[in-house]
Amino acid sequence: MFKLISGKAIAQKRQEDLRLEVENLKNKGVTPSLRVILVGHSGPSEIYVRNKKRRAEELGLDFELIRFDETVTEQELIASIESLNQDQTVDAMLVQLPLPKHIDEEKVVQTVSPYKDVDGFSPINFGYLWQNNPNVIPSTAGGIMTLLEESEINPASKHVVIVGRSNIVGRPLGALMLNADATVTMAHSKTKDLKSITKQADILISAVGKAHFITADMVKKGATVIDVGMNRDENDKLVGDVDFDDVSEVAGAMTPVPGGVGPMTILTLMEQTIEIAKKRV
Numbered sequence: 001m002f003k004l005i006s007g008k009a010i011a012q013k014r015q016e017d018l019r020l021e022v023e024n025l026k027n028k029g030v031t032p033s034l035r036v037i038l039v040g041h042s043g044p045s046e047i048y049v050r051n052k053k054r055r056a057e058e059l060g061l062d063f064e065l066i067r068f069d070e071t072v073t074e075q076e077l078i079a080s081i082e083s084l085n086q087d088q089t090v091d092a093m094l095v096q097l098p099l100p101k102h103i104d105e106e107k108v109v110q111t112v113s114p115y116k117d118v119d120g121f122s123p124i125n126f127g128y129l130w131q132n133n134p135n136v137i138p139s140t141a142g143g144i145m146t147l148l149e150e151s152e153i154n155p156a157s158k159h160v161v162i163v164g165r166s167n168i169v170g171r172p173l174g175a176l177m178l179n180a181d182a183t184v185t186m187a188h189s190k191t192k193d194l195k196s197i198t199k200q201a202d203i204l205i206s207a208v209g210k211a212h213f214i215t216a217d218m219v220k221k222g223a224t225v226i227d228v229g230m231n232r233d234e235n236d237k238l239v240g241d242v243d244f245d246d247v248s249e250v251a252g253a254m255t256p257v258p259g260g261v262g263p264m265t266i267l268t269l270m271e272q273t274i275e276i277a278k279k280r281v
């Protein structure tokens with residue numbers, strides 16, 4: 001029996017509860033506010049940010065996009081973050097990644113106040129997460145946990161294999177899975193004989209960024225497969241890392257792209273913005 005896990009449907013279902021929460025907060029005089037800093041005009045970032053804006057507005061959040069040209073200096077960017085750190089009307093912010101090469105991403109991420117860091121990328125929030133005492137968590141990883149929970153797939157005592165070790169997905173997801181009592185294997189580009197490892201996964205998560213990367217021969221029968229990839233194929237169509245038609249023949253449950261992890265990322269971002277704002281009440 002094969003189950004398609006629709007992140008889009010789960011996010012929609014939770015969106016209504018969130019809207020009511022925002023209404024409640026507004027009645028208490030608090031409108032959760034989110035600022036997104038976007039540098040440059042890369043196609044994918046434009047789409048992700050547009051989706052964030054749309055969801056935020058549907059919920060009635062105070063949302064503002066702060067744009068910089070790709071020639072912005074590191075100093076200018078940091079000054080803008082520092083002013084948001086000070087701004088009492090701002091609950092939460094994030095700097096859309098990746099940044100142009102002349103800007104030190106680490107330095108930028110470290111400038112965001114840990115209290116307003118809705119992405120959970122600041123070293124302090126990362127540390128809390130790895131100590132099994134999470135505060136704000138990276139939204140893609142958090143969204144995947146919600147998606148599994150809503151699908152009644154409990155990672156406890158399961159073998160979870162994560163392919164990809166980025167700071168925005170693989171690493172934080174590893175921590176969340178460990179916190180949820182999974183046995184975790186983190187595989188990556190230097191892993192030898194990847195297939196022998198992915199084949200052992202009860203839950204396989206791919207966050208690699210290569211179309212058709214995960215094929216049926218890498219998947220155990222009945223496994224849950226979560227696709228974090230956002231790639232363009234030969235025909236410029238949005239596809240994940242997982243060869244969907246091939247893998248759906250062996251997997252027990254799977255997320256599609258689009259409509260899988262992406263909408264859950266945005267939902268988690270909204271949830272966490274609201275959580276931060278609640279502290280003001």
Ligand SMILES: Nc1nc(=O)c2c([nH]1)NC[C@@H]1CN(c3ccc(C(=O)N[C@@H](CCC(=O)O)C(=O)O)cc3)C=[N+]21
Binds near residue numbers: 047095096139259266
């Ligand atoms: N500081 C920071 N925080 C992030 O959360 C962050 C980031 N940088 N950089 C890039 C990744 C990627 N990401 C996505 C958000 C929405 C969709 C999304 O809405 N996807 C839709 C479709 C999108 C489309 O139509 O292209 C879907 O999967 O159904 C995908 C990916 C957030 N990220």
